[in-house]
Amino acid sequence: MDGPLEWIAAIGTMLAAGLVAADLGRRVTGFGFVLFCAVAITWVVSGLTSDALPIAAMNAVLLLINAYGVWQYLLSPKNRKVMDRLEPVAERIEKQVEAEEAA
Template identity: 75%
Template structure:
């Protein structure tokens, strides 16, 4: 279990974690979950073809969790509307927070 498939899955997992950890907004995070879904499928295939059932089982569960993340961050009609409304006021709120932090310093 050390072939190109596993390396692709490992690098993709690290990139997806980085996208989510970067906290650059809901859409960015949503695409992190999309990447996590893709690499979960890769890990499942890798686990099944190399007789590593714990990896395949774990990533089957993670695939479901990450698919829920895609729904929450990219596909849910309610959350999309909330996101659109929040994006409209985000620059104003960010400027307000920066002013507050500058006063506290």
């Protein structure tokens, strides 16, 4: 289990984790979950083709969890409406907090 497929999956997993951890907004986090889904599929394929069934099973479950993340952050109509209304308020609050920290 040390071929190009595994390296692509490993690097993609690290990038996805970085996108989610960076907390750069809902859209970036959502695309982090999209990348997590893509690499989970890659890990499942890798696990099945190299008889690493625990890796395949774990990533099949992670694929479902990350697909839910994509729904929550990018596709849910309700969450989109809520975030559209919160965005202007959140920007104002963020500026206030930055000003407080600078003082």
